[in-house]
Amino acid sequence: MPIPLIGLLLVTPALIIVLLLFIVxxxxxxTGAFDVDGSFGLGNFQxxxxxxxxxxxxxxxxxxxxxFLIGLFSIAIGGYLxxxxxxxxxxxxxxxxxxxxxxxxxxxxxxxxxxxAKNGLMNSMLVEGGILTAAQTVSFLDWRGIVIAFVxxxxxxxxxxxxxxxxxxxxxxIESARNLGASRTRILIEIILPQVLxxxxxxxILSFVTMMSVLSVPLMINAQSPTMITxxxxxxxxxxxxxxxxxxxxxxxxxxxxxxxxxxxRQTMKExx
Amino acid sequence: MRKVFYSIMALGLSTxxxxxxxxxxxTAGDQNMVDYINQYxxxxxxxxxxxxxxxxxxxxxxxxxxxKILERFDAQxxxxxxxxxxxxxxxxxxxxxxxxxxxxxxxxxxxIESGALVTRANAKMALGSNVDGYVMPMFNSQTALAYxxxxxxxxxxxxxxxxxxxxENPKQFGxxxxxxxxxxxxxxxxxxxxxxxxxDKLMNGPFDAAETSKWNDAFASLKDFSTNATxxxxxxxxxxxxxxGEISIGPVWVDMFYSxxxxxxxxxDMKLVLPAPGMPGQxxxxxxxxxxxxxxxxxxxxxxxxxxxxxxxxxxxxxxxxPGIDAKHVEAALDKETWAKLFTDxxxxxxxxxxxxFPIAPYNTAILEAYERQVxx
Numbered sequence: 215m216p217i218p219l220i221g222l223l224l225v226t227p228a229l230i231i232v233l234l235l236f237i238v239x240x241x242x243x244x245t246g247a248f249d250v251d252g253s254f255g256l257g258n259f260q261x262x263x264x265x266x267x268x269x270x271x272x273x274x275x276x277x278x279x280x281x282f283l284i285g286l287f288s289i290a291i292g293g294y295l296x297x298x299x300x301x302x303x304x305x306x307x308x309x310x311x312x313x314x315x316x317x318x319x320x321x322x323x324x325x326x327x328x329x330x331a332k333n334g335l336m337n338s339m340l341v342e343g344g345i346l347t348a349a350q351t352v353s354f355l356d357w358r359g360i361v362i363a364f365v366x367x368x369x370x371x372x373x374x375x376x377x378x379x380x381x382x383x384x385x386x387x388i389e390s391a392r393n394l395g396a397s398r399t400r401i402l403i404e405i406i407l408p409q410v411l412x413x414x415x416x417x418x419i420l421s422f423v424t425m426m427s428v429l430s431v432p433l434m435i436n437a438q439s440p441t442m443i444t445x446x447x448x449x450x451x452x453x454x455x456x457x458x459x460x461x462x463x464x465x466x467x468x469x470x471x472x473x474x475x476x477x478x479x480r481q482t483m484k485e486x487x
Numbered sequence: 488m489r490k491v492f493y494s495i496m497a498l499g500l501s502t503x504x505x506x507x508x509x510x511x512x513x514t515a516g517d518q519n520m521v522d523y524i525n526q527y528x529x530x531x532x533x534x535x536x537x538x539x540x541x542x543x544x545x546x547x548x549x550x551x552x553x554x555k556i557l558e559r560f561d562a563q564x565x566x567x568x569x570x571x572x573x574x575x576x577x578x579x580x581x582x583x584x585x586x587x588x589x590x591x592x593x594x595x596x597x598x599i600e601s602g603a604l605v606t607r608a609n610a611k612m613a614l615g616s617n618v619d620g621y622v623m624p625m626f627n628s629q630t631a632l633a634y635x636x637x638x639x640x641x642x643x644x645x646x647x648x649x650x651x652x653x654x655e656n657p658k659q660f661g662x663x664x665x666x667x668x669x670x671x672x673x674x675x676x677x678x679x680x681x682x683x684x685x686x687d688k689l690m691n692g693p694f695d696a697a698e699t700s701k702w703n704d705a706f707a708s709l710k711d712f713s714t715n716a717t718x719x720x721x722x723x724x725x726x727x728x729x730x731x732g733e734i735s736i737g738p739v740w741v742d743m744f745y746s747x748x749x750x751x752x753x754x755x756d757m758k759l760v761l762p763a764p765g766m767p768g769q770x771x772x773x774x775x776x777x778x779x780x781x782x783x784x785x786x787x788x789x790x791x792x793x794x795x796x797x798x799x800x801x802x803x804x805x806x807x808x809x810p811g812i813d814a815k816h817v818e819a820a821l822d823k824e825t826w827a828k829l830f831t832d833x834x835x836x837x838x839x840x841x842x843x844x845f846p847i848a849p850y851n852t853a854i855l856e857a858y859e860r861q862v863x864x
Contacts, residue, residue, distance in 0.1 A: 264860065264864075265856070265859045265860055265863070265864055266859075266864065267864060268863075268864050269864075327720060327724075328727075331727070331728070331731060331733065332728075332731070332733040333731040333732060333733055334731075353717075353733065355720055356718075433667075433721075434720060434721075435720060436718075436720065438663070438664040438666065438667065438718040438863075439664060439666070439859070439862070439863030439864065440863070440864075441666065445666060446666070448551070449665075449666045451551070451554065452549065452550050452551035452554055453550055453665075453666075453852075453855055454852055454855070454856075455554055455557075
C-alpha cells in the first residue's frame with residue numbers, strides 16, 4: 215500500500231469519531247434551533263428572548279465580572295510568585311494556589327452551597343469571631359455565590375499559565391528596574407504585565423468559554439430567576455421536552471463564546487506571525 | 488437529523504449484551520429509587536424466583552429522569568428494535584401519558600393479581616391522558632408546607648393566610664422557584680388553584696386556551712409575593728434552610744420531609760401543614776414496555792411490588808411514601824404505629840380534601856411558561 219494511503223487510513227478512525235461525536239451533534243443542534251414544527255423559522259429565538267432575556271444578560275455580566283476578577287487575582291498571585299522576596303511565602307503560595315485546579319465544578323458548587331449560606335460555615339466563623347452579629351449575616355447563595363465559585367475555580371488555571379510566562383521573562387530588565395529604585399508594584403504593572411499580556415488574554419478567554427458552559431454551579435447555588443443560560447437550557451429540556459428553544463439558547467451562547475474565540479484566534483495568529 | 492442521531496443511539500443500545508433471565512428495571516428519581524430496588528425489592532424478587540437477577544438502572548432525579556426514559560423508548564421505537572432494553576420502567580405521571588399514546592406500553596393491569604387493589608383516579612388518568620390498564624402506581628407523594636413551630640406559632644391554613652403571614656414576616660417564607668425541583672412547581676400550581684380560577688378544570692381538562700388569560704392577576708401577585716420570599720436552591724435546599732433556621736416555612740415533599748427527620752437531617756420538632764385549597768402531589772408508575780424481552784417476569788415483578796405486604800414494608804415503612812394501591816389494603820398489613828406516623832401532621836381527611844393532582848399537561852406547560860414570562864423574566 216502506498217504510504218499516503220496508510221496515513222489516511224490511520225487518521226480515519228479519529229476523523230470518524232470527530233465527525234460523529236462532534237460535528238454531527240453540533241450541526242443538529244444548530245439546525246434544531248431554527249426548526250419550528252418541521253420548517254425553518256425564528257420562533258425558537260423569539261421565545262428564547264421573550265422568556266430568558268434577563269438570563270442572557272445575567273450570564274454575560276456574571277461571566278465578564280468573573281473573568282475580570284480572575285485576571286486581577288492571577289496577576290496578583292503571579293506577580294508575587296515572580297517578585298516575592300520571602301522565599302518561604304513564595305514556596306507556600308506556589309504549593310497552595312493550584313489546589314482548586316483539581317476540584318470539579320460540581321464539588322465547588324456543593325462546598326460553597328453550605329459554606330456561603332446565611333447560617334453556613336463562613337458566617338458562623340464570622341459570628342464566632344465577633345466580627346458580625348447573627349442578625350447582620352446574609353446569604354451569598356445568589357449571583358455572588360456563582361462569581362465566587364467561578365473565581366475560586368478558574369484563578370489557578372490562569373495563574374498557572376501566567377506565572378509560567380512571567381518566569382520565562384528575561385530577569386535582567388526586572389533587576390535593572392529594581393536597581394533604579396522602582397517599587398515592585400510598578401515593576402509588575404509597567405514591565406512584567408505588558409510582556410505577558412498575550413498569555414493573560416488567552417488564559418482569560420479559555421476561562422470565559424469554560425464558565426459559559428458550566429451547569430452544575432448555577433444549579434447548585436442559584437437556579438432561580440435570573441440564572442445562567444445553561445440552567446435555563448436544562449430546564450427547557452427537562453420540564454417541557456422542548457429542544458427547539460434549548461437549541462436556540464445554545465446557539466446564542468455559542469455566538470457569545472464565538473466572539474471570545476475570535477479574539478483568541480486573532481491573538482494566536484499574531485503570535486505566530 | 489434527530490432520526491439519524493436516534494438510530495445511532497439505538498444501535499449502541501441494542502448491541503449491549505443481554506443475559507438470560509435478567510430483569511432490567513429503569514427508574515427515574517433520586518438515588519433512593521435505585522436503592523429501593525437494589526437493596527429491597529430486587530433481592531426479594533430474586534429469592535422468590537431463583538435464577539433471575541434484577542438489575543436497576545437510574546436515569547436521574549426529577550422530570551429529567553423520566554424524560555430520559557421516554558427518549559430511550561423513542562430511540563428504540565424509531566430504530567425498530569425488536570426487543571427493548573428494559574423490562575420494567577418507573578416514570579413520573581407526566582410522562583406515562585405520552586408513552587401510552589405512542590403505543591410503547593403493555594396493557595397489563597388486568598393480568599396481575601394486585602391490579603384489582605387500585606381504584607384511585609390517578610391510576611386511570613394521568614394529567615389528562617387515559618392510561619387505564621397500562622400503569623400501576625408505585626407510590627403517591629404529596630407536597631405540603633413544612634414549618635418550624637418555634638417561629639410559626641399558628642401555621643397558615645390557607646394560601647390567603649400564608650400571603651398575610653408572609654407580609655408580616657418578610658423573607659421567612661422560602662421556596663425554590665420552578666427550576667430547582669418540583670416542590671416549588673407544586674407551590675406555584677397551588678397558587679394558581681387558589682387565585683387563578685377553576686382548579687377542577689385545570690386538573691381534569693379539557694384544555695382551553697382562553698383559561699390561560701385568567702391567570703395574569705395571580706402571577707402579578709405571585710411576583711409581588713416572591714420578592715418578599717427567600718429563594719432556595721432546590722427541594723433539598725428548602726429543607727436545608729429550614730433546618731438551619733434561615734427560613735421558617737416552605738413547600739416540601741412529604742416523603743422527603745419524613746425521611747430527613749428519620750435520619751436526623753431535620754430537627755424532630757418541624758411540622759407539616761397542607762393549606763387550602765390544596766397543593767398537588769403525584770404518583771410514580773410502574774410500566775412495562777410492549778417490547779420487553781421478559782414480559783411475564785416483568786408482570787410478576789410489578790405484582791410483587793404492588794402487593795399489600797411490599798407496599799406496607801417497603802413503601803410506607805421504609806420510605807415514608809403514601810401507598811400506591813388503595814390505602815385500606817395496606818393498612819391491614821401494617822402495625823398501627825407506623826401507619827399513624829404517616830398521618831401525624833396531615834390527617835387522612837385533609838389529604839383527601841386538599842391533596843390535589845397536578846394540572847393536565849397542556850395547562851401544566853402553560854402555567855410554567857407563564858411563570859417564566861411574568862414572574863421570572
